[in-house]
Amino acid sequence: IQVVENNTTATISTTSTTPVTMMTLSITPKQSTSKIILMASTPLAVSVGSSNAYASFYIYDPSGNQLSRTVTGQAGYNSDQHALFATHSPGSTSAQAYTIRMGSSSGGTGTVTTDQQRYNFVIMEIAQ
Numbered sequence: 001i002q003v004v005e006n007n008t009t010a011t012i013s014t015t016s017t018t019p020v021t022m023m024t025l026s027i028t029p030k031q032s033t034s035k036i037i038l039m040a041s042t043p044l045a046v047s048v049g050s051s052n053a054y055a056s057f058y059i060y061d062p063s064g065n066q067l068s069r070t071v072t073g074q075a076g077y078n079s080d081q082h083a084l085f086a087t088h089s090p091g092s093t094s095a096q097a098y099t100i101r102m103g104s105s106s107g108g109t110g111t112v113t114t115d116q117q118r119y120n121f122v123i124m125e126i127a128q
Contacts, residue, residue, distance in 0.1 A: 053110025
């Protein structure tokens, strides 16, 4: 029924295991029975400050529930492309805000960054 999308090359970096917001997109479903399809991609680079440095990439629903997650492993300096897919059934015609986030997923001291590379977020409403 409709598509909302955005992309950017804004650099986001973190060492926190608490995920930081990369982008939030909202969609207002036209039908309460619609299914929302979410797709996101990003390159994430991990610079290792100590052992066990890993990066995670997430999609969250409007209630803050994690819908999808990827993890990339450590290396001296590792950049991997992450792609996430998720579905959500809001059961409402009110605005729904979805978020992509990233963070460290280990106890290491590495930095996770988008490193000025393009990342994308697409939301589609599918009639049911």
